[in-house]
Amino acid sequence: MSSLTREQLLSAIPQCLKETNLELGPDVEKYVGKVRDTYDLGDGRMLLVTTDRQSGFDRMLGAIPYKGQVLNRTSLYWFDQTRHIIGNHVIASPHANALLAKKCRVLPIEFVVRGYMTGSTDTSIWTQYSQGIRNYCGHVLPEGMRKNEKLPHSLVTPTTKETQHDRPITAKEIVSEGWLTENQWEIASAKALELFAYGQWLAATRGLILVDTKYEFGLDDAGEIILIDEVHTPDSSRYWLTDSYAERLAAGHEPEMIDKEFFRLWFRERCDPYKDAVLPTPPDELIAELASRYKLLFEKITGSEFVPDSRPLEAVMLSEVSKTR
Numbered sequence: 001m002s003s004l005t006r007e008q009l010l011s012a013i014p015q016c017l018k019e020t021n022l023e024l025g026p027d028v029e030k031y032v033g034k035v036r037d038t039y040d041l042g043d044g045r046m047l048l049v050t051t052d053r054q055s056g057f058d059r060m061l062g063a064i065p066y067k068g069q070v071l072n073r074t075s076l077y078w079f080d081q082t083r084h085i086i087g088n089h090v091i092a093s094p095h096a097n098a099l100l101a102k103k104c105r106v107l108p109i110e111f112v113v114r115g116y117m118t119g120s121t122d123t124s125i126w127t128q129y130s131q132g133i134r135n136y137c138g139h140v141l142p143e144g145m146r147k148n149e150k151l152p153h154s155l156v157t158p159t160t161k162e163t164q165h166d167r168p169i170t171a172k173e174i175v176s177e178g179w180l181t182e183n184q185w186e187i188a189s190a191k192a193l194e195l196f197a198y199g200q201w202l203a204a205t206r207g208l209i210l211v212d213t214k215y216e217f218g219l220d221d222a223g224e225i226i227l228i229d230e231v232h233t234p235d236s237s238r239y240w241l242t243d244s245y246a247e248r249l250a251a252g253h254e255p256e257m258i259d260k261e262f263f264r265l266w267f268r269e270r271c272d273p274y275k276d277a278v279l280p281t282p283p284d285e286l287i288a289e290l291a292s293r294y295k296l297l298f299e300k301i302t303g304s305e306f307v308p309d310s311r312p313l314e315a316v317m318l319s320e321v322s323k324t325r
Contacts, residue, residue: 004295004306009065009288016052016063017097022314024321034060035071035235040103041321044221045091048072048099049313050230054290056264057121057273062282066308069096070294071233077302078199078231085198086191088227089218094320096309104218104228108179110166111192112157114212115200117145118238120264122274123168125157138170148249154196156189187225188217199232206300208258209245213237234259234297258297263290 020037022030024047029040034055039047050068054061073096079088089101119126125136126147134141137157145151158174159166171189175182192215203210214236216229230236240255248255254265263286267273270280295306 004066004308006288006292009291010284012065012291013063013284013287016065017068017313018051018053018063020049020051020313022047022049022317024318035068044103046089046101046103047317047321048101049317050097050099054260054263056260056267059273059279061263061267061279062287064287064294065291066306067235067291067294069309070298070306071230071235072097072099073306074233074298074301075099075230078233079227081202082195082198082227082231085194086227087220087224088231089220092320095311095313095316097313098317100320101228102220102226104220104226106161106216106218106228107184107188107225108161109169109174109188110159110161111188111215111217112159112212113154113192113196113215114157115151115154115196116209116211116238117149117151118147118211120261120268123159123166125155128168137168138172146249148255154193156192158189184225188215191215191217191225191227195227195231199237203232203239203301204242207242208297208300209240209242209255211238211240232301234294239297258293258300260290260293262293 022039024039024041027042031038035051035053037049037051041047050072052063052065052067054064054067072093076090076093079090089104091100091102093099114125117126117129121127128136129141129145139155139157142152157168159168160179171185174180174185195215196213199213200210210232213232215227217225218228220226237259238261239258241258244256266282266286267279273279298306
């Protein structure tokens with residue numbers, strides 16, 4: 001469906017958007033995250049610029065062509081599709097890399113929802129399970145489960161949002177340690193499960209399995225909990241292809257992935273990404289393959305062809321911000 005060829009993706013690698021330095025005014029504060037550069041415009045709005053940076057294992061793993069535009073556009077699609085479940089922070093998207101959003105008080109917990117026994121990071125449910133853990137984030141797990149098998153039911157497995165490393169935590173600890181009130185936990189966790197169920201249903205109509213994902217919530221000016229950050233993107237979520245899942249599971253093979261997990265596994269197979277001071281450099285072909293999968297997922301979910309936004313980001317945003325002040 002996409003007009004971008006493998007050769008075009010390879011040639012775009014040097015032009016990846018790795019950082020931004022938008023001159024939006026003396027009072028604008030900038031925060032650099034793993035993937036997004038966030039600008040506080042000082043008027044109740046935030047500008048979120050999704051770059052092409054690729055993170056994993058709490059490290060930077062490189063940059064992927066057009067990743068930022070794919071993530072931002074995918075989130076916009078899902079924000080629109082889930083308005084019947086919960087409100088969100090979207091104001092406008094003047095550029096494919098950029099989102100103008102309402103400023104919120106961010107809840108300090110990531111709501112990770114899992115539908116399958118899988119994962120490769122140290123805190124993933126499969127890594128913990130394979131090491132003998134049977135109580136994961138307050139959930140008692142059955143014996144005898146295999147990697148990539150469907151869980152008996154979807155689980156909310158929250159983590160704290162901390163500077164060095166996210167920490168898995170139970171619902172009881174979230175309230176007792178003062179991260180959230182009991183009411184905030186009840187509302188947000190229920191909405192997370194509702195969002196996940198809807199996401200799985202819609203993904204299934206596109207031949208996809210939404211395996212797991214994370215949600216972030218914030219409080220708006222009225223104190224209402226709303227959905228923020230990103231939704232069901234290939235960065236925040238894991239997707240498998242439905243048609244081959246059962247056969248590959250029975251054969252003991254990894255599912256056909258359409259997210260960044262295969263990229264993380266490439267590092268896992270070649271180094272200790274948590275401890276090694278220097279990581280191997282992924283080949284351009286691997287980078288282009290991940291870019292291709294990001295675009296494919298966007299097109300399968302939205303039914304729209306991915307066409308890059310070639311307009312200069314800074315010029316567009318300077319014009320947009322100035323005319324709305």
